[in-house]
Amino acid sequence: MDLANSQRHLRIDSLNSAIRIFGDRDAHPYGDPLLIAARHHTEGYPLPRTDDRDLLSVGWRTIASSRLFEVSARGSAARRWGQRLAPRDPTALHAVLADEAQDVSFYTDPTTRIPVVRKGAARQGSWAFLAPLRLPDQAVRLRSVILEDTAWVRTDDDRxxxxxxxxxxxxxxxxxGGDQPAEAAWVIAQLLDDISKEVSLADH
Incomplete structure (x- = not known):
């Protein structure tokens, strides 16, 4: 439950950031801050511990599936990245990523260690994965960014x-819709300073 409570705290931090951006600052350069009609509780209410494995299984599948992401395997960046992935036996998280798909293969990114599932044929299918929290190699620098389903990072060693x-x-x-350009620009700015930084979206 410690990890579940940690996820709850992250959500609270994210909501606090949104309130700070839209409520405590000008929502428009020439306008007034938005009026926040109600504020959420941020204290107490830790999730209770439980040994109910069925309940835990459903909960973690819901958490993981809400964060999975799929990109087309046809994109040039996805194809290059896919060539580096290492096949492996499936884990529980691979099963979540696969969902109910039938034609699947299981992989791990050997550098970031994230689990990856390929759905369908190599060139016609898609890659399902969870975004890495950070890039581990401190000896390289960001060379370019490829905007193709997601923001792919290309480093100066051509990975x-x-x-x-x-x-x-x-x-x-x-x-x-959404603020995808702002989010991508904010993350890229952080990676330019430190390629291995654990990025934040606060105040973007």
């Missing part, structure tokens, strides 16, 4: 990685 992000986010890129 490609999915852009790192916070535990409850992904740097998705494509049709849709």
């Amino acid at each position: 490609i990685y999915p852009g790192p992000c916070t535990p409850d986010e992904h740097l998705w890129w494509g049709p849709g």
Whole structure:
């Protein structure tokens, strides 16, 4: 339950950041701060411990599946990244990533250690994964960014990685609303200073 409580605290931090951005600052350069109609509780209420494995299984599958991300295997960045992945026997997290798909293969990124599932044929399917929290190699620098379903990071040793992000986010890129350019730019700015930094989306 310690990890579950940690996830709860991350959500509280994220919500506090949104309130600070939109409520305590000007939502528009020439406007007034937004009025926050209600504020959430941020104290107490830790999740209780339980030995009910069925309940824990359902809970963790829900948490993990809400954070998984899929990119097309047809993209050039995804193809290059896929060539570096190492096949492995599936873990419980691989099973969550696979969901109910039938034609799946299981991998691990040997550098970031994130589990990866390929759904469908190599060139026509998709890669399902959780964004890494950080890139481990401190000896390289960010060379470029490829915006292709997600923000791919290319380092000066010519390797490609999915852009790192916070535990409850992904740097998705494509049709849709939201603040994806702002999030990607904020993460990239942090990686330019330190490629192995555990990035934050606070105050982006």
